[in-house]
Amino acid sequence: MARQTSASGFDNDDIVIATHPHQPSAATFRFPKRSYGTKLRSFQPSWFEKWPFLHYDETNDAVYCHTCLSAHFMKKVNIPTADDSFIRRGFTNWKNATVSFKNHEKSACHLAATEIIITLPSTIKDIGNLLSKEHATSKRRNRAAFYHILSSIRYLARQGLAIRGHGDDSDGNFIQLLRMKAKDDDNLSSWMTRKDNSYTSPDIQNEIVELMSSHVLRVIANDLRKSPFLSIMIDETRDCANTEQVTVVVRMVTYEFDVHEQFLGMCGVPSVDAQTLTTAIKDVFERFNFSFNKLRGQCYVGASAMSGAKSGVARRILEIEPRALFTHCYGHSLNLAACDTMKQIKLLKDALGVSFEITKLLKYSPRREGIFLRLKENLPASTATGNRVLCPTRWTVRADSLASILETFQALQETWQESIEVAHDTETKARIGGVEAQMNTFDYLFGTMLGHMVLRHTDNLSRALQDKGLSAAEGQQVARMSLETLKSLRTDQSYELSWLNVNKKTEELEIGKPMLPCRRKWPRRFEEGEDGYHHETVRSY
Template identity: 45%
Template sequence: MSLLSWLTSTKETVGNVGETLPTSGSEHEDELPTDLNHTEKPVQSSSQLMETELACLVPESPYQPFLLFPQRSFGNQQRAFCLSWYSKYPWLHYQEVCDSVLCFYCLVAYKRGLGSIASNKSSDDKFTKIGFSNWKKALTKFDKHQNSLSHRDAIDQVMCRNKDVGEILRKGYAEEKAENRRMLQIIITSIRYLGRQGLALCGHYKTGDDIVERGETDSNFIQLLKTRAEDNPGLFNWMKKSQSKFTSPDIQNEILSIMALMILRKIASELSGKIYTIMVDETTDLSNTEQMVLCLRYVDDDLEVHEEVIGLHSLESTSADMIVSTIQDILLRLNIRIDHCRGQCYDGAYNMSGVRSGVATQLIRLESRALYTHCYGHALNLATQDALKGVKIMKDALDTVFEITKLIKKSPKRDIIFQRFKDDVTIASPGLRVLCPTRWTVRAEALASIAENYHALQLTWDVAKDATRDTEMRARIGGVAAQMEKFDFFYGISLGRKLLNIVDNLSRSMQAKNISACDGQRLVDMTHKTLQSMRTDECFGLFWGYLECRRSSVDVSSPTLPRRKKVPRRFEKGDCAPEYPTTVQDNYRRIYLEAIELIVTTITNRFQQKGFKMMQKLETVLTSVQQPQLSEGIKDVVEFYCPDFNHPDCLLTQLNILHTSTDNPMTDLESIVTHLKSLGIAERVFFSEVIKAVKIILVMPATNAVSERSFSALRRLKTWLRTTTTQSRLNWCMLLHVHKEKTDALQMISMGNEFISRNDSRVQLFGKF
């Protein structure tokens, strides 16, 4: 809305009521500039004579008296000037001599030679020089003149150069601006709410007869404003003004960008001067666009770990060079130095971890201290897949489980049958879980849902097969039912459930934000020892007894020995006869031990990472209380992280003081961090080198779970109905939705002032918060 519209819509009466127009020779005559005195020769025309008389006058305020205005004949009706026009059009300047009105601002601008009116361009002479008195068409002509460019220009010029007029209208302007700021605040807070909740702002498309227009009236944004208008009556009228464009998509994008940039500036200020770790992952959204998410992990001065999502960035290709250039561009825009990077955490894809030209290798060339860690979550997922594929009985069982979940979950009819049997047979059992190969922590739950609903599923197949006429589907159902009757399938899901429960617990524990790579390695070692302890005859005996107990309650055949097969000659070594299991229990014991050995081996191989060795050495230096071990590792650590540390002797001295200053020995990183957090500012300065070492360890994450969570947010934001959203708008909404606490903490005054300051007309419209 322009400044003119608000000036003309005010309800304040402008000018002194009853004040007469100054006459020639009055005290106001001295105020006229000499170069503006009218010098035209008078003519006989009454209109030109009136123009000549008015040329010598510059009034201070509109003359708006309360009089008994004379009536004029317009056809069969008598019409006169109406008093209510003063409040609706405060610029009216009444002339008693000729019973006509002028525009106060256009008159002053003309007499002072301001704007386009001085050059007789785009001006209305009836409201500037002659006078308007056609009361029949008064409202139409008043509205037309009020919206004219010449009138707007006159107001701008008079308001900028006539301080007295500004002071006269100051109170009305202040109230108008305050009201407009209140409406703007409602708009901004509504956009912030929708962005925080991840809801769409725009509406869907409505198809008309010949055109397709956006259904803005059905959008969440407009409907939210209408709901808020019930408690703010002025908002609805303000939104109905034709000049108001502050609900348009362009304004929405501008406000979203202001909020998102405020969040990024906040993150950049918190990261300034601190060491950090880069975490990157890629995914494809619903519009088939390759999206890269960049996250930064850092440790603040209170030794608290933070993981911040910087945003989504579309990639033309997933090559290492493209990803590295994008990372460098983002860091440059945030004014974050690459030499402060101390870690990298990605998945094991070749473009990320390639030893020659991968992203990790290229960044290490830029900063040698930026150690690369293969995300423990991805590494554990790959190790588990390798182990499951290596044991045939477990691989076949998982394939059958996947087929079971498809048959049930993708058929509402069979799902209803299953739910009915579940409620009758095993009402307390969990629902059926879909087996997802790429999820980190759901495999054990999927196998548990099959094992707990074993009997209900077998009853489901009998009914579903009779109710199905399709030959192929009957065969699939019959094949699954036959597999569930075999002991090998029952044994496979039971053994997989037992092992995957341990692995899923490890994966779930490492996804916490405060878990570092060193903490994750200790959890891996604990899991490794737990799996090793299960490789005993006693543990297998307990597991076998559990199977026998469970088999009695379901329809599963008895275990049998496999048929003996002759070993191929190329595998024969020596003259001894091949060894075969003598009992059924011995056969399945061999499978049990083979599965445990394989999963232990795959986990060990996946977690032997080159970059972790230096982190492990640094942790050993911190937690060791013996002088010889300290001296051996400190030199390597200080040389590698130079110039982070001043001198080996300085770090050694502080570590000796740290371990001797408390009665309780601090032999693990957690106890050291707890002790350092309890210190005051002066004491932390005293242990500055130790705190640097602790930050280097804490800044390296165990998993890149924050990137995976951001992809879940992306699926909520970019749905099938929002696939056409632009990349910039998607990124802004992503930041508001992910950083909910920072979005709530955004200052309304700062957002409003930044939005207003981007345009001079907004400054005149809203003022300042």
């Protein structure tokens, strides 16, 4: 209905009235009941058909006259003749609703507002068009040119392209796009030659983008308000300006069980404590006129500020709406599980560390990467896969990086041999030599192949969990299936096949044979009883 409301009703000069009254249906909104003596009464949706001017406010459970409101805020209705209950306070007496609606429909205030808002605009025409045909033609041409401006900005915004350049605005995408269109449109070409009122300045561009974004948000908010239940997902991150940004996403399910996730925006916060984040969520619900009564789920990461049992965001929201079930983000949980597991296994931890160093040596040196690309193309079994950077934070996107290393293993070995000859400083030579030595060990190849085998399943699970149509129960089922798959690999038959593959790869790459580590004598404090177990074969180890 409006951008701002006050506690006493719609009594604010800065309010912007919507084009149409808000009239929710019984299928999408449960109208609350009020006590009148021994009976409970509520607003009836059938009243919208009899009195189309009624506007329902879900927050206050009150109705207003949309026509009188529009005329009042346009300063076109005298205050003494205004019906205060349908403009300022809101009408809530459902017991005598039909009688009051009929009386208001016949009141002088409503008749005057109807004449000003509905009747006169439909009959009055542009005086300029009536007096001058040239004026009408000029207006039509101006509108056509302005439409090109709007469509160009919408195209650039839709594709995520920059509107202006770093230097002169005439070299930006927006002006160049208009000039391209002007070659096929004489009207737009003459418009572009205007010195004043061409509506192409940066301020106008920003204003148009802001209006478009506001329209998109209104459409999204209207769809979300129709949903019977909502869930909210937020996460915070730090942008390049070192400002904390909170990402807000609302999830809804229609009556046809269609799932929609809508990104509402990013808001800057001074800190990421529980109180500040909870205030940000409340502000979003207030701005979009969402009701906490519809909130049934909340999804955050496992940080204490988010999921703290005593004062976290989840606990604070539960105090407002106890039915808003908290779910720890499945993707974040999977990432933590993969991280903890890999770090506890020394073989995998060392292999991933060497792989990360490999990607850094290539990506941070155009010369070494150029050598690698040249050698990769010259290999007999050259593949199109390039070297991919190993993400330092996300563990569920590393399978592709390990696969690229395994596929171009021989090219990487030759790259180190050629790069160490052209390296100048001692530190770089030491790093290259260390990586080359590690890659020529059986342990690194075994750990990389094992890590790829495990992480490809977690990567697939991560992609499945990111599907917006996936429910919480389905997410748990997919996770259980992935666990069963990993457990099925922990058999003697699977290990035998993996061992044969590693040895075959070792012979192809001419890597050193595996060796048992030296037996270490147990400390005296552990010498009670039998000696510790020692592996007899490399395969057993």
